[in-house]
Amino acid sequence: MSKTTALEISNISKKFERPGRPTIEALRDINLSVKQGEFVSIVGASGSGKSTLLRIVDGLTQATGGTVSVNGKIVTRPGKDRAVVFQQDSLLPWKTVIDNVAYGLAINGVSRREREQTARHFINVSGLQGFESHFPHQLSGGMRQRVNVARALAVSPDILLLDEPFAALDAQTREVMQTELLRIWEEEKKTVVLITHQIDEAVFLSDRVVVFSARPGQIREEIEIELPRPRDLEVKRSATFVAYVDHIWKLIEQEVRMGMKS
Amino acid sequence: MTFWARTYDFLQGDSRTSSLVRVAFSVAVVLLIWEILTATVVTNSLLLVPPLEVFAALGRELANGNVWTNGVATGVALLVSFPVAVFIGVAGGLILASNRLFSLTAGPMLMALYSVPVVALAPLFIAWLGLGFASKFVIVSLVAVFPVLVTTEVGLRATDKALVDAARSFNANGWQIFTTVTLPYALPYVVSGVRVAWARALVGIVVAEFFGSFAGFGFAILAAGQTFDTATLLAYVILLGAMGVIGSLVFESAERRLAPWRHE
Ligand SMILES: Nc1ncnc2c1ncn2[C@@H]1O[C@H](COP(=O)(O)OP(=O)(O)O)[C@@H](O)[C@H]1O
Ligand SMILES: [Mg+2]
Numbered sequence: 001m002s003k004t005t006a007l008e009i010s011n012i013s014k015k016f017e018r019p020g021r022p023t024i025e026a027l028r029d030i031n032l033s034v035k036q037g038e039f040v041s042i043v044g045a046s047g048s049g050k051s052t053l054l055r056i057v058d059g060l061t062q063a064t065g066g067t068v069s070v071n072g073k074i075v076t077r078p079g080k081d082r083a084v085v086f087q088q089d090s091l092l093p094w095k096t097v098i099d100n101v102a103y104g105l106a107i108n109g110v111s112r113r114e115r116e117q118t119a120r121h122f123i124n125v126s127g128l129q130g131f132e133s134h135f136p137h138q139l140s141g142g143m144r145q146r147v148n149v150a151r152a153l154a155v156s157p158d159i160l161l162l163d164e165p166f167a168a169l170d171a172q173t174r175e176v177m178q179t180e181l182l183r184i185w186e187e188e189k190k191t192v193v194l195i196t197h198q199i200d201e202a203v204f205l206s207d208r209v210v211v212f213s214a215r216p217g218q219i220r221e222e223i224e225i226e227l228p229r230p231r232d233l234e235v236k237r238s239a240t241f242v243a244y245v246d247h248i249w250k251l252i253e254q255e256v257r258m259g260m261k262s
Numbered sequence: 263m264t265f266w267a268r269t270y271d272f273l274q275g276d277s278r279t280s281s282l283v284r285v286a287f288s289v290a291v292v293l294l295i296w297e298i299l300t301a302t303v304v305t306n307s308l309l310l311v312p313p314l315e316v317f318a319a320l321g322r323e324l325a326n327g328n329v330w331t332n333g334v335a336t337g338v339a340l341l342v343s344f345p346v347a348v349f350i351g352v353a354g355g356l357i358l359a360s361n362r363l364f365s366l367t368a369g370p371m372l373m374a375l376y377s378v379p380v381v382a383l384a385p386l387f388i389a390w391l392g393l394g395f396a397s398k399f400v401i402v403s404l405v406a407v408f409p410v411l412v413t414t415e416v417g418l419r420a421t422d423k424a425l426v427d428a429a430r431s432f433n434a435n436g437w438q439i440f441t442t443v444t445l446p447y448a449l450p451y452v453v454s455g456v457r458v459a460w461a462r463a464l465v466g467i468v469v470a471e472f473f474g475s476f477a478g479f480g481f482a483i484l485a486a487g488q489t490f491d492t493a494t495l496l497a498y499v500i501l502l503g504a505m506g507v508i509g510s511l512v513f514e515s516a517e518r519r520l521a522p523w524r525h526e
Contacts, residue, residue, distance in 0.1 A: 058431050078431045090428040093523040094446050104432035107442070137523035155432065 004071075006191040007034040007057065007159055011066035013216075014052055025216040026052045030066070032210060032219065034159075034191055041194045041202035043248060044212025044220075045256050050195045051087075053217065054163050057193065058084050070159060080108065083152035087164040089144060091136040097147055098123065098132040104155040118154050125184060126150040142173040149181070153188060160185075162194040166201070175233060178204060182231065199252070203227075203244045204236060211251045214259035220251055311493045316500065319493035328482065329501070335477035336467055339398040344463050346399075347406035348456055354407070355414020355452070365415065376408040381469040388474035398470040398478075405466035406459040410452065417451025418444055450521035457513035464506055 014027040026049040034040050042050050055061040057068050059078040068075040070082060083104065091100045098119050099106075105115035123132060126146040136144055145165055152160055162181075166174040178201060185192055185205075196202050202209045206225050213220040225244060227235055235241055272280050293313050300312040307315075323329045358365045358372075384401050391397040421444045429439045471480025479498050486495035 060427060060430055078433045080433065082431075084428075084431045086424060086428065088424040090422075090424040092425060092428075092443070092446070094521070103428075103442070107429065107432045107434045107438055135522060 003035040003037065005033050006036045006038070006071060007032075007193065008069045008072075009033070009053070009057065009066070010068075012053065012056060012063050012068065013065040014049065014056065014061070015064045027056075027063075028216040028218050030217065030219060032222075034193060036158075037189055037191055038208065039185060039192045039194070039206045040208045040210060041196055041206040042210045042212060043196060043199055043202050043252065044217065045214045045252060045259060046197065048212040048214050048255075049217030050212060051163055054084065054161050054193065054195055057159075058082050058161055060084075080155060081158045082161055083155050083157035083159075084161045084163065085145075085148045085152050085165045087167050089136070089148075091144060091147055091151070093136050096133045096135055097128060097139070100136065100147055101128075101150045101154050103151055108155065115154075119150075122150040122154045125153065125187070127180065140173075142169050142177060145169065145177065146180075149184070153184070153190075157190070159191045159193065162192065164195055164197065167197065174198075174201070179233065181205065186230065199245050199248045200236060200241075203241060203248070204231065209244075209248060211248055212255075214255045220255065223248065308490050308492060311496065315493045316496045319491070320497035320500065323482075323494060323497055332478050332482045332498070333501075335475065335481070336471065336479045339395060339402065339470075339478065340463060340467055342395075343399045343402035344406055344460070347403040347459060347463070348410050350403070351407045351410025351455065351459065352414050352452060354411040355418060358411070358415040359418035372408065372411065376412060380404045381466055384469050384473050388470070393474035393476065397474050398467060401470040402463050402466040406463040409458040409462065410455040413451045413455030413458075414448065417448030420451065421447045446520075450517050450524065453513055453517045453520060457510055457517070460509040460513065461506055464502055464509075468502065 009030055009032040012027055012030040013025075016024040016026060018024065030053060032040075042053070044050055052061060056063045057070075057075065059075050059082070070079070075082075092103065095103065098116065101122055102110075102115040102119040105118060110118070120132070123129060126149055128143065128146055128150060131139065131143065136147065139147070145168075148165065149162075165181075166177050169177060182205060184190075192205075194202070194205060203225055209223045209225060211220045211223070212218070223244065227238075227240060227244075273284060274280070296310075296313050300310050304310040320329075358368060381401065383404075384397075387400050388397045391400060425443045425447070426439055429443050434442065467478070468480035468483065471478035472484050475481045479502055483495050483498045486492070486498070
């Protein structure tokens with residue numbers, strides 16, 4: 001059974017020109033293809049261009065070279081087929097939870113009744129019932145990140161792009177959020193591209209882990225994670241899991257060392 | 263917890279009652295010091311009179327309708343010129359924030375005008391525009407416009423880039439980004455500018471009325487000063503103080519309502 005390709009990244013490169021200062025080469029010749037419904041994680045040292053790649057895929061940043069296509073169509077700007085969850089808090093602080101979740105729908109001209117209905121559905125999916133009329137500053141970091149995920153899901157994208165969504169959370173909350181994300185992914189059947197610097201998070205969640213080299217970001221290795229699904233936290237103690245983590249850890253360590261030498 | 267610890271907690275709390283108690287307390291202290299001063303150090307009633315006499319004068323002015331006449335003159339001038347100043351300030355801030363070149367060109371000049379005590383030019387305006395409403399209008403608008411203009415521009419430029427990215431990633435167009443992100447983000451800044459502008463407008467109106475008018479709180483203060491009626495003079499100062507405090511409280515609560523996340 002060969003699934004269709006949801007996301008095709010071809011020869012993407014990105015240089016940041018900075019007047020009066022050396023140009024930064026953030027990405028070099030990235031090729032990556034993600035299948036419909038696949039969960040792919042990207043790990044790599046900080047500064048290796050992971051966020052830049054995600055922004056290019058979303059259409060927020062223009063690549064210097066190469067193309068991104070989603071369901072066969074070349075990306076030139078953000079679109080309804082993709083949605084991002086940023087690492088940084090990006091909820092509108094003056095809007096309630098429900099209005100934040102409905103925000104993308106409001107931008108796209110969905111009627112108030114319909115968007116509230118949709119928002120309520122994803123508030124339930126994300127375990128935010130009872131917090132509809134809270135403001136973001138009244139929520140914990142974990143809750144806020146749920147709202148971010150719900151807001152992205154509400155526009156029903158084909159591809160969910162997550163940029164270190166749980167990095168700011170404490171270890172326990174992060175584990176809870178990981179299992180929640182797995183559950184939502186299985187229920188909603190989305191294609192997911194997740195950026196993380198937590199290797200165990202990448203292995204736990206993904207079908208495939210893509211390891212970036214240090215700057216300029218290039219794909220160092222792709223690793224198929226052949227752990228059975230559905231997965232629960234138990235799997236993190238299995239020998240296979242530990243071996244995957246160990247392998248990826250060594251790759252990144254080498255990259256960081258080489259980065260420090262040059 | 264001891265009685266004192268509980269009292270302390272109550273007094274430094276956020277509730278409406280505790281803030282009322284705090285205000286009442288500070289007013290009482292000021293009145294007490296004032297009373298003691300007039301009883302001991304400053305016994306010359308041309309310089310300072312005890313609080314009770316001032317309140318008596320206030321009662322007299324209320325009863326004979328002078329407060330009303332002067333209040334209408336000052337109030338109408340403020341109610342017309344202040345909103346105009348706010349409107350022009352916001353519009354100017356929008357223009358400056360929309361264009362870097364404008365801002366760079368006009369910015370230093372505006373900063374200079376903001377720093378200059380415009381009230382010093384009051385005699386000049388009165389020479390140009392005569393006694394009465396027109397000169398009050400120009401002076402008040404001129405002193406009040408700058409804080410609004412500056413904070414509006416700052417607020418519009420302060421926008422959190424992450425919020426703009428989120429909006430863009432939902433395919434928002436420029437107008438949608440402006441109305442759903444930039445503007446709401448700037449609003450509390452604008453209101454804080456309006457709050458500063460209100461305090462300046464009160465100074466502006468009093469100075470304008472000193473130099474050129476036949477009615478108004480400033481006129482009444484000057485008239486009382488010229489007849490050495492210190493009690494009446496202070497009565498009008500207290501009224502102006504009350505207007506300042508009320509305005510400040512109103513705009514502060516508006517700020518709080520518009521940006522509750524900044525206050526926790
Ligand atoms: N807008 C930008 N202008 C200039 N340099 C940038 C910009 N965005 C990212 N960079 C640079 O590109 C490199 C990759 O950044 P990023 O994609 O954020 O890495 P990662 O997410 O892997 O930590 C970094 O060196 C960063 O400083
Ligand atoms: Mg990043």
